[in-house]
Amino acid sequence: MGLCDERVVIVTGAGRGLGRAHALAFAAEGARVVVNDLGVGLDGRPGPDGPAALVVEEIRAAGGEAVAHGGDIATTEGAASLVRTAVDTFGRLDTLVNNAGFLRDRMLVNLDEDDFDAVMRVHVKGHFLPLRHAAAHWRAESKAGRPVTARVVNTTSGAGLLGSVGQGNYAAAKAGIVGLTLVAAAEMGRYGVQVNAIAPAARTRMTEQTFAGLAALPEDVSPLVVWLGSAASAGVTGRVFEAEGGRLTVMEGWHPGPTADKGARWTPAEAGEAALKLLAEATEPRPVYGA
Template sequence: MGICEDRVVVVTGAGRGLGRAHALAFAAEGARVVVNDLGVGLDGTPGPDNPATAVVEEIRAAGGEAVAHGGDIASTEGAASLVTTALDAFGRLDTLVCNAGFLRDRMLVNLDEKDWDAVMRVHAKGHFLPLRHAAAHWREEAKAGRVPEARVVQTTSGAGLLGSVGQGNYAAAKAAIVGLTLVAAAELARYGVQVNAIAPAARTRMTEQVFDGLQALPEDVSPLVVWLGSAGSSGVTGRVFEAEGGRLTVMEGWRPGPSESSGDRRTPAEAGEAARKLLALAEPPQPVYGA
């Protein structure tokens, strides 16, 4: 008996890399898995095949249950059909893991509008739409008296938490996912839904060209994702975890630092003087990746 026995789990972008590792790990813990992948290249352009089918075959060969979904989860139709696929195939939905994404890296002065829009679409919209449709289902279940033990795991990045030179579009999209995670955790708790995010570091086809020497494997990240997606993570929501190799870190986001109040409106010079005093008392920011 695994920790996800009889749970139905959807994983987006599960044909390769982190998503594939997550799907296999959930299946190994007893989950029935919907494997989503559009089969695109690193930059989001169409590829020659759909690897979701291969992952489904791996899961079935190991004695598990899985179905493939090849829809575009950054579209309303694709996201809605993702939830429908889980319900039609297995009769329920317990966990959603949003992982799909690609890169179009450029320095800001060379970043084209279409590359900004494409990356924002697959990461930000591709997390929002599956979450929105899954949440609507879980809300209806709760209203019908069947309060679920639902889980959502979103995928942000160190780029979204600290910034990353040459990845302005990707960093902005991944920061948006953190904000979405916090709001969803607050809004959906009443329906029995927990929402968390991970910032993984692992050697995949997306990262091998960005971070030389990164040796951590996708399989090192998946145990945390599986636990967050299980009923055993009860009470954990609105959190962001960094995972690399055997290291797990709870990331602590924006919180008030040094502060000073004034009874009167400041002049610009006075505001600057006050700001410098506060900065001298504040913790220095973490360095941006690649700076």
């Protein structure tokens, strides 16, 4: 018996790297997998091949069940067809892994508006739209009286948690995914949906230039993703996990630190003096990647 027997799992951006590793790992645990990939290059522009079909072939060759989906999940129709593909092919949907993304790295003074918009679109909209259509499906199932044990695993990054020099667009997008995760977890719990996020560190085509010394493999991240996407993770929601090699970390976000309350409005000078005193008591933030 696999951890995900009978579960139907969507993985976006599953043609290569982390997504491919996730899709294969879910299939190895008995899941039926919808392998989504647009087949674009590292910068999000059209590529010459269709890697989703190759991953489906791998899964089927190992005795599993899978279907390819080549739609653009950062569009309403693409995201809606993604959910329809799961339900029409396998009769249900249990887990959504939002993983698709690409990079267009520039220092801020050289970052074009189009490159900012493109990265925000694929990461933020590419998370929101599949989540929105999957959530609507699960809400309808719950309201119809059919039990829902659904899971969503979103993909953020250390860049979104700490920042990363030369990746202002990517860092902003990945920080947005954390906020989306927290809201979705709070809103969808009543329908039987748990939503978490991972901040993976692994050697893929997205990281091999920026973090050339990174040795951890995509396959090292996938076991946590599979567990979060399974029924075994009951009660775990609204959390962010960092995964690198054999190391797992629960990331703890913003929380109140030192506080001063005058009980009335501060003058600018008073506010500045109070802020400096509070900063002297506060924990130093971790450095931005690349700083």
